[in-house]
Amino acid sequence: MEYIMSKRPPCVLMFLLVLLRVLGTTDACDCSASTTYCNCVGLNLTSVPQNLLTNTTRLFLKQNQITTLSQSDFSRYRSLKSLDLAYNHISVINSQAFHHLSSLTALWLIHNRLTSLRADMFTGLVKLDTLFIYNNDINDIQAGTFDSTPNLRSLYMYYNKLTTLRADMFTGLGNFKGLYLNNNDITDIQPGTFNQTPLLKNLFLNNNKLTSLKFDMFTGLGNVQGLTLDGNNIMNIQARTFNSTPQLVNLNLENNQIQSLPSNLLVNLLQLGSLKLSHNKMTMFPFEELSDVQTISFLYGHNNKLTTLPSMAYDVFSSISYVNIENNPWQCDCGMVPFKLKMTGSYPFEDQINCSQPDHLTGLKLKNVKLEKLFSECVEPTIVRFERDDSKVSVQGGNLQLVCEASGFPTPDITVIPPSGLNATAESGGRITVEVNGAITITRVTAADAGLYVCIASNPVGSTFAVFSTGVISSRSFPLPVFAGSLCGAVVGTLLIVAIVLTICKTCTRIRSEPPAADPNVVLSTLMPQSQGEGSSTSDD
Numbered sequence: 001m002e003y004i005m006s007k008r009p010p011c012v013l014m015f016l017l018v019l020l021r022v023l024g025t026t027d028a029c030d031c032s033a034s035t036t037y038c039n040c041v042g043l044n045l046t047s048v049p050q051n052l053l054t055n056t057t058r059l060f061l062k063q064n065q066i067t068t069l070s071q072s073d074f075s076r077y078r079s080l081k082s083l084d085l086a087y088n089h090i091s092v093i094n095s096q097a098f099h100h101l102s103s104l105t106a107l108w109l110i111h112n113r114l115t116s117l118r119a120d121m122f123t124g125l126v127k128l129d130t131l132f133i134y135n136n137d138i139n140d141i142q143a144g145t146f147d148s149t150p151n152l153r154s155l156y157m158y159y160n161k162l163t164t165l166r167a168d169m170f171t172g173l174g175n176f177k178g179l180y181l182n183n184n185d186i187t188d189i190q191p192g193t194f195n196q197t198p199l200l201k202n203l204f205l206n207n208n209k210l211t212s213l214k215f216d217m218f219t220g221l222g223n224v225q226g227l228t229l230d231g232n233n234i235m236n237i238q239a240r241t242f243n244s245t246p247q248l249v250n251l252n253l254e255n256n257q258i259q260s261l262p263s264n265l266l267v268n269l270l271q272l273g274s275l276k277l278s279h280n281k282m283t284m285f286p287f288e289e290l291s292d293v294q295t296i297s298f299l300y301g302h303n304n305k306l307t308t309l310p311s312m313a314y315d316v317f318s319s320i321s322y323v324n325i326e327n328n329p330w331q332c333d334c335g336m337v338p339f340k341l342k343m344t345g346s347y348p349f350e351d352q353i354n355c356s357q358p359d360h361l362t363g364l365k366l367k368n369v370k371l372e373k374l375f376s377e378c379v380e381p382t383i384v385r386f387e388r389d390d391s392k393v394s395v396q397g398g399n400l401q402l403v404c405e406a407s408g409f410p411t412p413d414i415t416v417i418p419p420s421g422l423n424a425t426a427e428s429g430g431r432i433t434v435e436v437n438g439a440i441t442i443t444r445v446t447a448a449d450a451g452l453y454v455c456i457a458s459n460p461v462g463s464t465f466a467v468f469s470t471g472v473i474s475s476r477s478f479p480l481p482v483f484a485g486s487l488c489g490a491v492v493g494t495l496l497i498v499a500i501v502l503t504i505c506k507t508c509t510r511i512r513s514e515p516p517a518a519d520p521n522v523v524l525s526t527l528m529p530q531s532q533g534e535g536s537s538t539s540d541d
């Protein structure tokens with residue numbers, strides 16, 4: 001009897017415990033009737049318990065062993081506002097499993113075994129605002145999956161296996177604000193993918209496998225403010241890629257294989273505040289475009305292959321509050337003279353320029369290198385040709401095309417003085433445009449444009465100039481009276497030009513005297529005789 005008394009109760013207790021476990025006990029769920037909160041975390045549950053309070057609003061079922069969600073699983077719990085199913089083994093979500101959860105705003109399905117999202121999976125979730133579904137094996141989102149979740153604003157889908165984004169994947173997401181697709185295997189984004197998500201503000205596509213950005217990838221993203229594209233294999237960016245994202249504030253392209261940006265890539269980004277291009281293979285930086293983007297306050301260019309900085313770079317950097325250009329193989333030679341001349345030591349970026357080349361300056365900081373040492377490889381400007389550009393349609397269409405080609409190192413800046421006397425450079429706008437390569441275009445030509453043009457080529461070690469007469473062009477293109485006038489003007493003009501040049505071209509030390517063969521239009525001045533073999537004549541002379 002004693003024996004039985006002492007042994008039976010534990011036996012019964014064991015039996016009851018096993019029975020409760022088999023029936024799916026919920027005693028273990030920690031629920032509060034007043035706060036309508038149920039915590040069933042880490043209980044090895046294999047299915048959703050069915051005996052919780054039906055007015056439960058927050059249900060935590062994470063770290064259990066659930067593999068399948070069925071239509072009836074949540075039909076009792078229609079007040080649910082948030083449901084956490086993270087860290088289970090869910091691979092199957094049957095059609096309409098969430099059908100009754102019309103109050104649910106947040107759903108956690110992270111760390112499960114889902115492989116695709118289907119159009120009938122989320123029906124009923126009309127208030128769903130945030131879906132956390134990262135760390136699954138999702139490789140497909142079927143067309144219309146989100147048509148039943150019109151209020152979804154954020155989708156956290158990183159660490160999945162998506163490879164291609166298609167136009168039908170994100171339909172129905174008219175209120176979408178944030179899309180986190182980082183750490184997938186995305187190689188392509190088809191045109192129109194984002195056409196249905198006009199309010200998207202932040203798109204995270206970092207750590208994927210994109211190799212190029214195409215001009216139609218981001219159409220529809222008229223309100224996007226953040227594009228995070230770092231950690232891909234992007235080599236090629238097409239022109240106009242960011243034309244459809246005019247509200248972009250943060251653009252992150254770090255850790256890719258980019259060598260250069262296409263021209264005008266940034267011109268539409270009038271709100272751009274942060275541009276991250278570090279850890280790429282950039283040999284050229286879009287300084288000219290950056291000088292037009294007034295809003296940038298963060299610029300990351302470190303760990304690239306930049307070798308030189310034009311003087312304009314100094315103006316760009318000094319207008320940006322945070323600049324990082326460390327770890328580039330800077331070439332501290334003549335090309336750096338214009339930049340060095342601007343250095344004052346008052347900006348942190350001036351401290352970041354470590355010379356890689358030439359060998360005798362390796363390891364020195366540009367700020368500590370004496371200006372004279374940079375001059376060693378300088379080449380004074382030479383005007384190779386200054387003539388009408390016959391490859392272009394000239395006066396026809398009202399335009400006159402000239403070319404002033406100059407050599408020298410660093411590449412000389414070209415200034416053109418037209419008969420009107422008003423300077424034109426690559427930076428100045430207006431009717432006369434000068435490109436960095438020396439192409440000169442005079443639009444809407446009038447009689448007053450006939451006469452003499454002076455081209456001045458200058459770099460830090462010298463200047464030279466050449467003169468071109470438009471007489472021949474005038475005779476072909478202007479009525480006779482104008483031609484006579486322009487001839488007259490040319491004589492007066494020559495004297496005037498010589499005077500102007502003598503005044504402004506104080507630094508011209510050597511002037512070409514041999515005119516390019518067979519071009520009688522080029523009048524090269526011989527104000528100073530060219531002395532053969534004369535060493536490095538610099539502006540300091």
Ligand SMILES: *[C@@H]1O[C@H](CO)[C@@H](O)[C@H](O)[C@H]1NC(C)=O
Nearest residue numbers: 033034035036053054055056
């Ligand atoms: C939830 O339901 C239980 C049982 O019916 C009730 O006692 C509790 O007051 C309810 N909670 C709220 C917040 O209404």
Ligand SMILES: *[C@@H]1O[C@H](CO)[C@@H](O)[C@H](O)[C@H]1NC(C)=O
Nearest residue numbers: 028041042043044045064065
């Ligand atoms: C869940 O199962 C594991 C492995 O069988 C066991 O170690 C753990 O104690 C169980 N947890 C609960 C709360 O029963």
Ligand SMILES: *[C@@H]1O[C@H](CO)[C@@H](O)[C@H](O)[C@H]1NC(C)=O
Nearest residue numbers: 326327328351352353354363
């Ligand atoms: C410049 O080089 C020195 C010496 O090699 C190194 O300690 C320093 O971190 C470098 N600084 C930058 C900005 O690259």
Ligand SMILES: *[C@@H]1O[C@H](CO)[C@@H](O)[C@H](O)[C@H]1NC(C)=O
Nearest residue numbers: 415422423424456458504505
């Ligand atoms: C015209 O160009 C010359 C040579 O570059 C320069 O010295 C002069 O200041 C310029 N004049 C004007 C009005 O910009």
